[in-house]
Amino acid sequence: MGLVHATERSRKQRIIAIMSVVKARLRRQRITLGAGTDDARFDTHATTQSLVDMVRLRGCAMPGNRFSDIFLSRPTRIVNASVEELVTTYEVILDLGHQFLLASELIELCELTRVPFGAVQSFARYYPVEEWRTALQRYNLTIPSHDDDDIMERDDIISTIAHTMVRAYTDRSATGVRHVIISGPSGIGKTAVAVAVARRIEPTYAKRIPIVVLSAEIRSLEHLYRAIGVTIGMKLIGTEPWALRMRNATALRNAIVILDNLVGVSGLSPEAMLLDLTHALPTTMFIVTTQMVGFAQVIAQASEVSLEPLTEVQCRRLFWRIYRNAHGQDIDPDDVTRLLADSFGYPMHIIASANAAADGAVFDTTARYQQVIGGIAAEALTIVQVLALIHQPVTIECLGMMVAGVVHQSPEDLRQILQQLERRQIVTLRRNEGFVMHDALRSAVRQLTPADAISTLLGHIAAAIHTPAMLREENTTHYANLILPHEVLAVLELVAVMQQHGLTEAVARLAVHWRMIWIRYGVCAEWCTITDEVARVIGEGHALYAPLMYASGSFYGHRGMVERTVLSLQTALRVAEQRGQADIWAMAALECALHGLQMIGIAESERLMLRALAQFERLEEKYLVARCYDTLSYVYGIAGQLQQALKTNDEALTLYESTQVSHGRGDAHANRGLIYTTMGDYELARQELIKAEQIFQKLNAPSNTAAVHLRIAAISALWNRAADARFYLVKAFRVLERSGGLNDMLFVIDICAGLALAEGDGRTAVQLSTACTNLRLHQSMPRGDALEAIVVRQLEYAHMLIGDKQVAPLSAHLIDLVLTVRTYLYGNEPLLWE
Numbered sequence: 001m002g003l004v005h006a007t008e009r010s011r012k013q014r015i016i017a018i019m020s021v022v023k024a025r026l027r028r029q030r031i032t033l034g035a036g037t038d039d040a041r042f043d044t045h046a047t048t049q050s051l052v053d054m055v056r057l058r059g060c061a062m063p064g065n066r067f068s069d070i071f072l073s074r075p076t077r078i079v080n081a082s083v084e085e086l087v088t089t090y091e092v093i094l095d096l097g098h099q100f101l102l103a104s105e106l107i108e109l110c111e112l113t114r115v116p117f118g119a120v121q122s123f124a125r126y127y128p129v130e131e132w133r134t135a136l137q138r139y140n141l142t143i144p145s146h147d148d149d150d151i152m153e154r155d156d157i158i159s160t161i162a163h164t165m166v167r168a169y170t171d172r173s174a175t176g177v178r179h180v181i182i183s184g185p186s187g188i189g190k191t192a193v194a195v196a197v198a199r200r201i202e203p204t205y206a207k208r209i210p211i212v213v214l215s216a217e218i219r220s221l222e223h224l225y226r227a228i229g230v231t232i233g234m235k236l237i238g239t240e241p242w243a244l245r246m247r248n249a250t251a252l253r254n255a256i257v258i259l260d261n262l263v264g265v266s267g268l269s270p271e272a273m274l275l276d277l278t279h280a281l282p283t284t285m286f287i288v289t290t291q292m293v294g295f296a297q298v299i300a301q302a303s304e305v306s307l308e309p310l311t312e313v314q315c316r317r318l319f320w321r322i323y324r325n326a327h328g329q330d331i332d333p334d335d336v337t338r339l340l341a342d343s344f345g346y347p348m349h350i351i352a353s354a355n356a357a358a359d360g361a362v363f364d365t366t367a368r369y370q371q372v373i374g375g376i377a378a379e380a381l382t383i384v385q386v387l388a389l390i391h392q393p394v395t396i397e398c399l400g401m402m403v404a405g406v407v408h409q410s411p412e413d414l415r416q417i418l419q420q421l422e423r424r425q426i427v428t429l430r431r432n433e434g435f436v437m438h439d440a441l442r443s444a445v446r447q448l449t450p451a452d453a454i455s456t457l458l459g460h461i462a463a464a465i466h467t468p469a470m471l472r473e474e475n476t477t478h479y480a481n482l483i484l485p486h487e488v489l490a491v492l493e494l495v496a497v498m499q500q501h502g503l504t505e506a507v508a509r510l511a512v513h514w515r516m517i518w519i520r521y522g523v524c525a526e527w528c529t530i531t532d533e534v535a536r537v538i539g540e541g542h543a544l545y546a547p548l549m550y551a552s553g554s555f556y557g558h559r560g561m562v563e564r565t566v567l568s569l570q571t572a573l574r575v576a577e578q579r580g581q582a583d584i585w586a587m588a589a590l591e592c593a594l595h596g597l598q599m600i601g602i603a604e605s606e607r608l609m610l611r612a613l614a615q616f617e618r619l620e621e622k623y624l625v626a627r628c629y630d631t632l633s634y635v636y637g638i639a640g641q642l643q644q645a646l647k648t649n650d651e652a653l654t655l656y657e658s659t660q661v662s663h664g665r666g667d668a669h670a671n672r673g674l675i676y677t678t679m680g681d682y683e684l685a686r687q688e689l690i691k692a693e694q695i696f697q698k699l700n701a702p703s704n705t706a707a708v709h710l711r712i713a714a715i716s717a718l719w720n721r722a723a724d725a726r727f728y729l730v731k732a733f734r735v736l737e738r739s740g741g742l743n744d745m746l747f748v749i750d751i752c753a754g755l756a757l758a759e760g761d762g763r764t765a766v767q768l769s770t771a772c773t774n775l776r777l778h779q780s781m782p783r784g785d786a787l788e789a790i791v792v793r794q795l796e797y798a799h800m801l802i803g804d805k806q807v808a809p810l811s812a813h814l815i816d817l818v819l820t821v822r823t824y825l826y827g828n829e830p831l832l833w834e
Helices: 002-028 051-057 064-071 076-080 083-096 103-112 117-126 129-136 155-171 190-205 221-231 242-247 270-280 312-325 333-343 347-358 365-374 378-388 396-402 411-423 439-448 451-465 473-480 485-500 504-513 515-520 524-538 545-559 562-579 582-595 597-618 622-639 642-659 662-679 682-698 702-718 722-739 742-758 762-779 785-802 814-826
Strands: 179-183 211-213 256-260 285-290 302-306 427-430 434-437
Touching: 002 083, 002 103, 051 083, 051 722, 083 103, 083 117, 083 722, 103 117, 103 129, 155 179, 155 190, 155 285, 155 302, 179 190, 190 211, 190 256, 190 285, 211 221, 221 242, 221 270, 221 485, 242 270, 270 285, 312 333, 312 347, 333 347, 347 365, 347 439, 365 439, 378 396, 378 411, 378 434, 378 439, 378 451, 396 411, 396 434, 396 451, 411 427, 411 434, 434 439, 451 485, 451 504, 485 504, 485 524, 504 515, 504 524, 504 545, 515 524, 515 545, 524 545, 545 562, 545 582, 562 582, 562 597, 582 597, 582 622, 597 622, 622 642, 622 662, 622 785, 642 662, 662 682, 662 702, 662 785, 682 702, 702 722, 702 742, 722 742, 722 814, 742 762, 742 785, 742 814, 762 785, 762 814
Parallel strands: 179 285, 179 302, 211 256, 256 285
Antiparallel strands: 427 434
């Protein structure tokens, strides 16, 4: 015990020593710390701000006394501080100049305060490459083992792969191993090993390692890139293909990705797929599971681990564990020996044989998987049949929603069924994300289930997972919070199977009722294709045609494809008016006024909004009335009619308060912040945006929060607070580059131009702003009078800074401009994966 206390004491003393040096450097440059009490107020207009003021302006909720403890030689608080508090404090200091906190000191501080390695990497951009790499060697990386990594006694293999991937992530050597191929036949445990490796290295990596499940739908390279993109939560922008989107994605730079079950298709070998990936994503590190061997011979910087069958002792241990969990009775030892001999040491074969034997099946090893399915009780079999249709993990709650019309069990009973299936290893709970089924069992279930039974089951699922209440936007947050990103992908898999079985009407209802969920989770591109196909099949005479075209227009609108948006929504307006679907007409008008604003103009947008407003008032839809006022406020603000914008925004906020809809209230505060920005009152604008940020963070809405951060960055740039502008723009860019639409990225480019101007780089400001203007003209997406006036003023100042110097124009292509923004924010080698 004395040694432990001595170690803790020495750790705190070292923190004190480093912080004392940093404090002395800051004071020599007349930078005050400003550490005070919790309720100390600070002046945001002050010409010189203390360090604690700068931290608070970054949105960090760290109180003054916590900051005081960090710098007044009381290290207990810093040891127990959150990662966010520590990272924000270090970033504020480094924004003043990396000479205040040397790389070696920062690395030591991070290790002493137990900051995860993934968060440490975010500081790389502040230092010269060589200084950072030298300091990084001092960071002590330890990979913890887990008690639940009982993967058929393969701990040595798991540890070896984990250390290989961590070394690849930290060293980034041009010659070292960067990819690991786990090969072996079906049933030998490749996926289990890969998942265990992810669980081992995630604490060091400080991020969730995505597992990209490669189902039978992967028939081309574009499908492969789409699977990766959707898994990590990316959205397509405009008409770009997935392959191009992935090649320019910051989210995949220096990232670790698991590709589960990489197999070839006709005309495209798995080696060719992986070669294309490694060439297109040179900084991404892959863990690949495949039944093919020899990948490491054709893939540069790859090593291969070929899994061997289990030993006889391991086989018996696994058999008896599963057999007892399945409540098997006495069994002849000779039968066990024969079953194990016919299992060839493959874990899944042993699991299937043990389950079949426990159910009393005849010992037929050629039909072991079919015997397992035949021995499952009826209600458990329905759950298994649902899991056989999808490859993504799904939670108990999601499964309960899917089988609500078929399996009449309470959530607790459903949990017990799944736990029993898990104990028998018929299903697996993957990383607490949800339940999945092994491919061999999945194939057996599909072979034993007739096509008409699958169609009937799909019909029950479709009826269970959509409800008219989901069509109401005020319920969106509630339903979206009940489903996880990989479950959205699972439902997309079910939609594909529904289309194969001709359940077109069910697909149409899912498109309409789940519209906001599809938008929130970034799968608009897939639904643009699906809704076009479904609309062609059902025809204009179908009652669902107008709602379907409304959903289609909304999907195209969130991708920034204005012409297709207006075409689909105008079709919805026409058909809805013909059929007397007043609610669909009003919702389509609201969507068209917002997403088609640049094409139809201010006057037509206002006309549609006012007519929709009157319709919603007749229908007594308070939430949608508030949405109309809020959208009108945005339109008036863009047009420069600022007093009218404030008036309609007041109406929206009043209605949102009365209906207790926090998401809408967040949008209203964000729009009010934009109005105050165009008026030039940056303090009021910031206050409104902070309110919006707090609401969206409570609702766990990262895209909305990022959009608010983008506006705060704009205010900070206009306010000449370059460090704050960069901080918020980087935070917004990390999210919006992955999940933002075309309009979001255009504003990112404009605000980066403002940041460059605030940092005194007139040349980059002129280049970005001019190129963005040309791109907006090409896309028919002007800024609006009010924002255009701000940009013109900024350009005049930028031209004054550069004088008579010639400025080379930038390419007016979105991908090139986003790459320029990324380089300006991160430098040539971004080291983040957020």
